Amino acid sequence: MASKRPVAKARLRNSLVGLGFAAPFIVGFAVFIAYPLVASVGYSFTDFNLFQTPTNIGLANYQAMLHDDRLITSIKNTLLFAGVGVPLNIGIALVGAHLLNLPVRGQPLYRAMAYLPTIVPVVVGAYLWRWLLNPQYGFVDHLLRMAHLPDPNWLLEPGWARAAVIILSVWTVGGTMIVYLAGLREVPKDLYEAASLDGAGIIGKFRHITWPSLTPITLFQSIVLTIAYLQLFAQPYLLAQSRLNESTAGPGDSMLSYSMYLFQSAFVNLKMGYASAMAWVLFLFTMLLTFALLGSARKWVHYVNG
Amino acid sequence: MSTAEVVDRRRADAPQVSRPPRRIPSTFVGVVPLLVMLAFFVFPFLIMVVTGFKTPADIFHAPPKFWPTQWTLQNYAAASDSLPIGRYLLNTCLVTGLSVLGTLISCPLVAYSLSKVHWPGQKPLLLIVLATMMLPPQVTMIPVYIMWSRLGATNSYWPLVVPAFLGTPYLIFMIRQFMMGIPDELLEAARVDGASQFRIYRSVMLPLCRPALVTAGVFQLVWTWSDFLGPLLYLNDPKKYTLSVGLYAFFSEHDVAWGPLMSACVIFTLPALGIFLLGQRFFMNQMTAGALK
Structure with missing residues (x-):
């Protein structure tokens, strides 16, 4: 009985110490996450240009979204970027991880080379690819001409401009590839031996051993990549950036991503309320897609420990 | 294949x-x-x-x-004649240096609370940290901008630097995972000797966490160094530009100064690349360890 009070006291002290250590994050969360989240819901129901006081307009921003042609273009583009980009990234990362796992001299060097583009600042990457894709002096069209393939005016033609956005994103696939490589090395070797004894071929081993072992990584990477593609901003913005007009987005708005349009709505057109509504729609859609991917996991993801 | x-x-x-x-x-x-x-x-x-x-x-x-x-x-x-490249470089170093400092002060503190101080708020707070990692920055971007603008702090480095001093969720989580691997007994010994929690944190925990701290520092460094959206949003005085937003000056109405631009790109890339190569072997393992589990 006598020891009860000191225990309670110790618990209280622990709580205070815990709070104290966590204080920076608690303050940061309150100021930079919780308050803005609430405020952003509020702004989404207003007409607000940053300088005047916000006026309440109810659901008008959300209704306006249904009739905004540029918004619809941006949604189409973003879905295209994600729809092509995510599977392409996963596929290349998977194949690339196998290539990096080849028993050849210089493996660590090759790994670093694959990771290199992810270290290059996105601004540098984008400007560099603008140079590489230059129809006259760039190397990409030069190589295509040498191979007798079509040599497009990349950033001047809508379809090719979208392709350029995806190429730039795929250039930084190294991070995903390294994760797959690590996963590949965790696959128990005796599984392959057992499969060999059973007479399994290369394809059989991939289908029945490698792929199932990698499905948890694939799930995680699909979610991360999907979120990243839905938020794609810097790559299309920098590829389309032109001094003439701050709100350009490539020929026929071909590179206008959802986040780019959100940025333009807020900071070029100063429609803070409308942009806040856009942000919430993006957030809800991202959550929906994430839960859908997580929900699909039962059907195709194999966990070793049940 | x-x-x-x-x-x-x-x-x-x-x-x-x-x-x-x-x-x-x-x-x-x-x-x-x-x-x-x-x-x-x-x-x-x-x-x-x-x-x-x-x-x-x-x-x-x-x-x-x-x-x-x-x-x-x-x-x-030509790059350093036509643009204040040195100044942009210095600005970028300033913002990056302060952000790394902020992360190294704040993240291990929070991580310690989430791993080694046993208190009732630990679990809920960990969930909040994880949820925050998933939140699209677009949702908070506008109110945060409005807040800074009301404080008269747009066109300054405050909005770019202050958040790091309040902890980066991803890095908090990474350091927390590392701290979880350190046995409680090591800390108990110090506690028996009568050391305060903060003493234990400073003189036992932090030295043991050096690998995780270096990794976190390098990550923050590479992120802030390359950050584009932050400077784009907040800096409008060319004197305050970082390299990310400054390089656009090489583009003019009708053509691009490709030679000087590419040389400036090299200058921009080398520091981040150098740090990356120094730490490559070391944090490659850390990174994949987090992603696999």
Whole structure:
């Protein structure tokens, strides 16, 4: 009985110490996450240009979204970027991880080379690819001409401009590839031996051993990549950036991503309320897609420990 | 792809000195795509470096030639003449340095609370940290901007630097995972000696966490160094520009100063790349460990 009070006291002290250590994050969360989240819901129901006081307009921003042609273009583009980009990234990362796992001299060097583009600042990457894709002096069209393939005016033609956005994103696939490589090395070797004894071929081993072992990584990477593609901003913005007009987005708005349009709505057109509504729609859609991917996991993801 | 077979081969041959001749072809089949892939990753980078040393005659030559007929430093001179590259570099260093400092002060503190102080708020707070990692920055971007603008702090470094001092969720989580691996007994010993929690944190925990702290510092450094959206949103005085937003000055209405731009790109890339190469081996493991579990 006598020891009860000191225990309670110790618990209280622990709580205070815990709070104290966590204080920076608690303050940061309150100021930079919780308050803005609430405020952003509020702004989404207003007409607000940053300088005047916000006026309440109810659901008008959300209704306006249904009739905004540029918004619809941006949604189409973003879905295209994600729809092509995510599977392409996963596929290349998977194949690339196998290539990096080849028993050849210089493996660590090759790994670093694959990771290199992810270290290059996105601004540098984008400007560099603008140079590489230059129809006259760039190397990409030069190589295509040498191979007798079509040599497009990349950033001047809508379809090719979208392709350029995806190429730039795929250039930084190294991070995903390294994760797959690590996963590949965790696959128990005796599984392959057992499969060999059973007479399994290369394809059989991939289908029945490698792929199932990698499905948890694939799930995680699909979610991360999907979120990243839905938020794609810097790559299309920098590829389309032109001094003439701050709100350009490539020929026929071909590179206008959802986040780019959100940025333009807020900071070029100063429609803070409308942009806040856009942000919430993006957030809800991202959550929906994430839960859908997580929900699909039962059907195709194999966990070793049940 | 000869994937499974390749894995099989890795085990079969000891450190790739001599392997049975009949097995060579299938590895060789994989080497060609490997080289093509590496070319895709590295070749653009090489073009950037080489273009930075080319004369205009070589840069604007159709068809393009990889190797310059004449090496020159004139682009580097032109880049620093036409733009205050040194100033942008200094600004970028300032913002990056402060952010790294902020992260190294705040993240381990929070991580310690989430791993080694046993208090009732631990679990809920950990969930909040994880949820925050998933939140799209677009949702908070506008109210945060409005907040800074009301404080009169737009066009300053405050909005770029202050958040780091309040903890970066991803890095908090990474350091927390590392701290979880450190046995409580090590801390108990100090507690028995009568040391306060903060003493234990400072003199026992922090030294043990050095690998995680270096990794977190490098991550924050590379992120802030390359950050584009932050400076784009908050900096409008060219004197305050970081390299991310400053480089656009090489674009004019009708053409682009490709030579100087590429040399400036090299200057922009090298510091981050240098840090990355120094720490490469070391944090490659940390990173994948987090992603796999």
